[in-house]
Amino acid sequence: MENYKEALDHKIFNVISLAAEELDVESYVIGGFVRDHLLQRGDPKDIDVVAVGSGIELAKKVSELLPHKPKVQVFKNYGTAMLRAFDMEIEFVGARKESYSEDSRNPIVENGTLQDDQNRRDFTINALALSLNKNNFGELLDPFNGLKDLKSQIIRTPLDPDVTYSDDPLRMLRAIRFAAQLGFRIEKESLKAIRENKDRIKIISKERIVDELNKIMLSEKPSVGFALLHKTKLLKLILPELTALEGIDEIEGQRHKDNFWHTLEVVDNISENTDDLWLRWAALLHDIGKAPTKKFHKKIGWTFHGHEFVGAKMVYKLFKRLRLPLNEKMKFVQKMVLMSSRPIAIVDDNTTDSAVRRLVFDAGDNIEDLMTLCEADITTKNPKRFDRYHNNFKIVRQKIKEVEARDHIRNFQPPVSGEEIMETFGLTPCREVGMIKDAIKEAILEGDIPNEYDAAHNFMLKKGQKLGLQPVK
Incomplete structure (x- = not known):
């Protein structure tokens, strides 16, 4: 066993250890805190503590021992309690074992040992525990070689992945999310089990699914997560509008690009320039209108006329189905999708100021977001074409700047009411x-x-x- 006392330097761990000793229960820090410490990922804000006994009683005792006596929030249905101390949220739970029914991810819970609790964890890297007990304080308990998987950058389930994912299908999305966030690889059998259990995702609430999608979207390179969702066939069940873009059709020697993989490139591009979740969503959905509007014409080849308008209407249906917010955030995504082709239309040297004024007026305060999206939309691998497109957008930005300075057109109201x-x-x-x-x-x-x-x-x-x-x- 390796000892990681330095991970437990903060005084809160000594308080928890003392509280557990007074109650005569074992206590351990488990999960994300341990994982992120070993990966050296920033300052922890969430700590999960397992008590071999009552987690609620341990939380109350910790509160008693702290000088400011923080309020303990108790969740009796889940047998958990939470308190805030030193700018951290600390959640306490009694060690437990779980069993599942086929139609629900909510387990039947019984009291258990630390090993039972580690068995129920989703991945080996999240089953790592550090002892808070006086006799072996700071000792790492790693029954599934999670430390080795951390070093090898592998996502693996502690038990049979087929059972793990079938029991709680949300874990399939969590596996993909961790792979995207950490840059890890999902172990082969685990990936196969996700594909085979993909239909089980239907029992998961839309809110839970979206929470994981948003975390994937906010990762450094979202395409990693979306490619895995696609590979495991989960994406077709969650975002069929996106997978409908995949493929290249050819008629009479004329082809179009694969708009699905192009879209993932656009999302990665925009993620280098913004952490705005909804602008990233706009990038993901900017071409969804292309599948229903795709047509072939002998004289001009493939067209997607009106795909921006159709796509903007599809955004509402998609947001409603996934229970994403139907408020200003959804309207912003719609607006970006609707206007996504507008800036490229005004790069010509002969473009009139009126066209620029209309673009600025219609985009309003979102003109910079729109330009960021349009620049991310450049995915050509031809260096000369890439440079030309970016130079064209520099021209557009300059025209916008000149018209704005002269005419003050953004969000204007006619001077006469x-x-x-x-x-x-x-x-x-x-x-x-x-x-x-x-x-x-x-x-x-x-x-x-x-x-x-x-x-x-x-x-x-x-x-x-x-x-x-x-x-x-």
């Missing part, structure tokens, strides 16, 4: 008021008038006269 239009012409709310207001906005976007009050007011008077309206004197 609807109330002023009604007051000027003695109107009540009616169609003509909207027509005049829209005409002012269009005139500013087209560059016919500057974005200034006097110009907009004079334009309003002229437009009103064309509609047969006279100012009230």
